[in-house]
Amino acid sequence: QKEVEQNSGPLSVPEGAIASLNCTYSDRGSQSFFWYRQYSGKSPELIMFIYSNGDKEDGRFTAQLNKASQYVSLLIRDSQPSDSATYLCAAHSGAGNMLTFGGGTRLMVKP
Amino acid sequence: GAGVSQTPSNKVTEKGKYVELRCDPISGHTALYWYRQSLGQGPEFLIYFQGTGAADDSGLPNDRFFAVRPEGSVSTLKIQRTERGDSAVYLCASSLTGQNTGELFFGEGSRLTVL
Numbered sequence: 001q002k003e004v005e006q007n008s009g010p011l012s013v014p015e016g017a018i019a020s021l022n023c024t025y026s027d028r029g030s031q032s033f034f035w036y037r038q039y040s041g042k043s044p045e046l047i048m049f050i051y052s053n054g055d056k057e058d059g060r061f062t063a064q065l066n067k068a069s070q071y072v073s074l075l076i077r078d079s080q081p082s083d084s085a086t087y088l089c090a091a092h093s094g095a096g097n098m099l100t101f102g103g104g105t106r107l108m109v110k111p
Numbered sequence: 112g113a114g115v116s117q118t119p120s121n122k123v124t125e126k127g128k129y130v131e132l133r134c135d136p137i138s139g140h141t142a143l144y145w146y147r148q149s150l151g152q153g154p155e156f157l158i159y160f161q162g163t164g165a166a167d168d169s170g171l172p173n174d175r176f177f178a179v180r181p182e183g184s185v186s187t188l189k190i191q192r193t194e195r196g197d198s199a200v201y202l203c204a205s206s207l208t209g210q211n212t213g214e215l216f217f218g219e220g221s222r223l224t225v226l
Contacts, residue, residue: 008151043202043217044154088153097142097206097215098167101153 003027004091006102014110019076021105023089026070030091033065033072034099038086047087048074079109113137115218117203123224124193132188132221134203143186144215145178146202154202160186193225 003026013019025033032051036044050056050063050072062075072091076083086106090099116135124130136143142161146154156170160180168178175193180186190197200222204215 004153006153043219044215045217046214049214090153093156098144098156098159099215100156101146103151103153 004089004100004102006087006089006105008103009106010108011105012108012110013079015079015081017079017109019079019083019107019109021074021076021087021089021107023072023074023102024070025072025089025091025100027091027093027100028067028070030093030100032092033063034090034092035061035063035072035074036088036090036101038088038104040085044088076107079107081109081111083107084109115203115205115216117201117218117221119221120219121222121224123226125226126193126195128193128225130190130193130223132190132201132203132223134186134188134205134218136184136186136203136205137216140205140207140216141183142206142208143180144204144206145186145188146204147199148202148220149199157188157201190223193223195225198223198225 005024034049035047038044048063050065056063060077064073086104088104089102093100118133145157148154158168158178159166163183175191178188200220202220204217
């Protein structure tokens with residue numbers, strides 16, 4: 001069974017700090033990984049994707065992938081209260097854009 | 112509208128009843144996905160359509176669940192003999208080609224409550 005695991009949180013960080021969100025996956029065949037943000041009562045929206053080992057930066061967000069350790073992370077620099085949401089890690093798991101999602105980590109950024 | 116549209120946004124039904132949930136994907140998106148999200152959980156895959164056909168229905172929990180997409184656009188998720196455990200938000204998503212771009216465009220979901 002393909003699984004994606006995340007700490008449910010909540011992860012609480014002060015405004016301006018770095019938030020670090022982590023994810024592990026069980027299927028070594030997964031090649032690409034995605035971070036979605038979901039505000040309470042809203043639908044998930046894609047923030048970033050990563051295919052290659054190492055870091056990928058996009059503005060305040062950095063995704064990190066370590067395939068040997070089956071580990072994915074998302075760093076949010078200069079965290080803002082508007083970043084408070086649930087962050088879902090997902091692995092590409094089959095045909096098309098079929099994704100397997102983790103349970104999500106709830107992030108709270110306190111002013 | 113330009114986004115994925117789902118109706119109804121909320122549905123309350125009694126145990127044992129039949130329910131239909133509708134999804135209208137973004138125009139031109141050939142791939143359509145149904146996910147189910149319970150409170151505090153991540154989305155759980157149900158079924159994936161490429162065009163009119165179900166490319167993968169391995170996530171449907173049992174034979175009470177069925178989905179169709181007869182003309183390759185709108186899809187309907189059908190749940191027979193609903194049970195209290197079916198209560199969840201049912202999310203529909205679409206993507207442009209069905210290839211691995213990773214970006215699913217989600218609708219706002221249909222919240223199903225089975226009493």
